[in-house]
Amino acid sequence: MNEQIRVREVRVISPEGEQLGIFPTHEALRMAYERNLDLVEVAPQARPPVCRIMDYGKYKYEQSKRDREARKRQRIVDVKEVKMRPRIDQHDFEVKLRNARRFLQDGNKVKATIMFRGREIVHADLGRQVLERLARAVEDIATIERRPVVEGRNMTMVLAPRPQVQAAARREATEARPTDGDAGPASAPGGGEPRST
Structure with missing residues (x-):
């Protein structure tokens, strides 16, 4: 991300998702800073690496929100x-x-x-x-x-x-499952179901 990108040139993608082309890294950084955004490496294995101009803080927040939703939907099978x-x-x-x-x-x-x-x-x-x-x-x-x-x-x-x-x-x-506003019934201590019969 930003100055941590150590290659000569990168393929740049705009915040809207359009390919802008291949630019020297310092030029891509300048383009990101002009928009008050970050240059984030999204495909480091590509040649040249692909970087996207984006708000990194917002991206991390959205990603953690998606992860929380996925965990909520996931059911653990015993x-x-x-x-x-x-x-x-x-x-x-x-x-x-x-x-x-x-x-x-x-x-x-x-x-x-x-x-x-x-x-x-x-x-x-x-x-x-x-x-x-x-x-x-x-x-x-x-x-x-x-x-x-x-x-x-x-x-x-x-x-x-x-x-x-x-x-x-x-x-x-x-x-x-009770909603956030509801308080579910309190279970008695040790009232769990045994694992085997």
């Missing part, structure tokens, strides 16, 4: 875990399925884990069947992001919410 055993009872499976559906509908990914004990690992096919049964039960709202894989004494599979489910969860989150 990975929730559902742990099961290879010989899980029907009722227990239904409870885990309900939890997995709730996590997916909230827009989070679900890591389904089958925990093997002792020699149960020999029957990895039982664990795979449980994971596939879970995947079939949520296929209307989720896709398999990572197929079942054995990791030590566990077998894991990752399910991701379908795009339309994520969009609905994002809409709900923005509608439920």
